[in-house]
Amino acid sequence: MYENLTALIPALQRENFGDRETISEEDSYGRGKFGEAARRLKGELSHFVEEHPELDLTRYGEILQENGLWRGNAEHADVERLDGKVVMALLVAAWRVDRVFEGTFVSFYESGCILKWLERLKELDEA
Numbered sequence: 001m002y003e004n005l006t007a008l009i010p011a012l013q014r015e016n017f018g019d020r021e022t023i024s025e026e027d028s029y030g031r032g033k034f035g036e037a038a039r040r041l042k043g044e045l046s047h048f049v050e051e052h053p054e055l056d057l058t059r060y061g062e063i064l065q066e067n068g069l070w071r072g073n074a075e076h077a078d079v080e081r082l083d084g085k086v087v088m089a090l091l092v093a094a095w096r097v098d099r100v101f102e103g104t105f106v107s108f109y110e111s112g113c114i115l116k117w118l119e120r121l122k123e124l125d126e127a
Contacts, residue, residue: 002084002121004044005091009118011037017109038105041114045095048088055085060096063089075111079120087117087124 018034034042049057057063064070067086069077074090082090094114098105108114 002048002088002118002125005041005048006118006122006125008037008041008044009115009122012041012109012115012118017114018106034105038109042095042105045091049092055088057085057088057092060089060092064093075108075113079116082120084121084124087120090117 015037016035017038049055061070063086064074067082067089069086069090070093074093077090079087091114094105094108105114
């Protein structure tokens with residue numbers, strides 16, 4: 001179910017995700033200075049949300065609140081106990097919040113959360 005997202009793990013581990021210092025600058029195509037794998041991840045997240053309306057991920061904030069994972073404690077989530085919907089809500093929140101608070105997506109990557117969440121999705125697919 002999450003294969004298109006988890007397939008990006010090796011590229012995300014190899015490539016530069018982005019730079020918080022220059023994230024608001026745009027390249028000649030009008031894109032923030034995210035690495036290629038990060039841009040692909042953002043596109044796959046958007047596609048996943050559209051393709052899976054049954055998960056209601058546009059309500060990511062409510063999903064996280066219902067699971068006690070909002071307002072600064074998402075980084076400390078015991079991801080091994082979370083189902084795919086909640087892990088996806090974490091990823092969507094990191095991506096969407098970045099629109100208002102530039103650098104959020106990069107911060108979650110730098111803290112190891114993005115890869116940890118993607119690894120959890122991979123485990124769920126393999127189970």
